[in-house]
Amino acid sequence: MASLTNTITQSRVWRSFFRHGMPNNPLDRSLVMTTNIFFHLHPVKVNLKSLKATYSLGLGIITTFLFVSLSVSGILLMFYYVPTVERAYPNIVALQTQVPFGQLLRNLHRWGAHLMVLAAVLHMARVFYTGAYKPPREFNWIVGVLLLILTLGASFTGYLLPWDQLSFWAITVGTSIASYEPVMGSTVKKILLGGPEVGQEALTRFYALHIMVIPAIIFLLISLHIWRVRKDGGLAANEN
Ligand code: HEM
Incomplete structure (x- = not known):
């Protein structure tokens, strides 16, 4: 034999x-x-305890999966959506009422976005609870914090795109809250809106940030984050 x-x-x-x-x-x-x-992507040796589903609850993987699913549904939404003040809202209405599975597509993207924020926060709580932020994983903790900020940024920029009353006023209120930040506040507001109030310039900027800038950085950081998990010897189970 x-x-x-x-x-x-x-x-x-x-x-x-x-x-x-x-x-x-x-x-x-x-x-x-x-x-x-x-x-x-996996370390050569892993800690047996870290393989138990109850250790990480798979929350990092769930967040990654939601990012991929949001990218796919987001690309499909781009087939129908035009980011101008005249066409954005009618496009969304047409998507929901005339495009086959349009309502499903929009809801997948919207609910996926809410779930990704929830999953990232729960994942952070799990990492904290298991003490996995301690050396040598403190760098990955910082990468995680950046990922959480970018996830919230993606949610915020996406909120304006339907161009309905809710989005318009939410972004008006949100950016004016940001303008009260002491040092950079008013500059950040100007950069985000591209003018004194929410209008076409803001919609263009939010669209570019939402579909290109933020997802590209999230993609790079998730790659770095998962690579670091591997280089730090897999999940931290038992060490702390
Ligand atoms: C877009 C958001 C995020 C994604 C996609 C993501 C993805 C992942 C994945 C796939 C893992 C390995 C498996 C697991 O633990 O479930 C992981 C581990 C880890 N993540 Fe995240 N993560 C995100 C946000 C965060 C945040 C907000 C923090 C903390 C501030 C964080 C800190 C860590 C650390 C320290 C580890 C190693 C955990 C250990 O060794 O037990 N991550 N992440």
């Missing part, structure tokens, strides 16, 4: 697919992880 296994793992066909022998020893087990595109 052992010689048959050897013959298979030494064959050119096996070697062309797998760059390691049978994973029945520590070296080949490590190679299984590091040479596979799907496994290489």
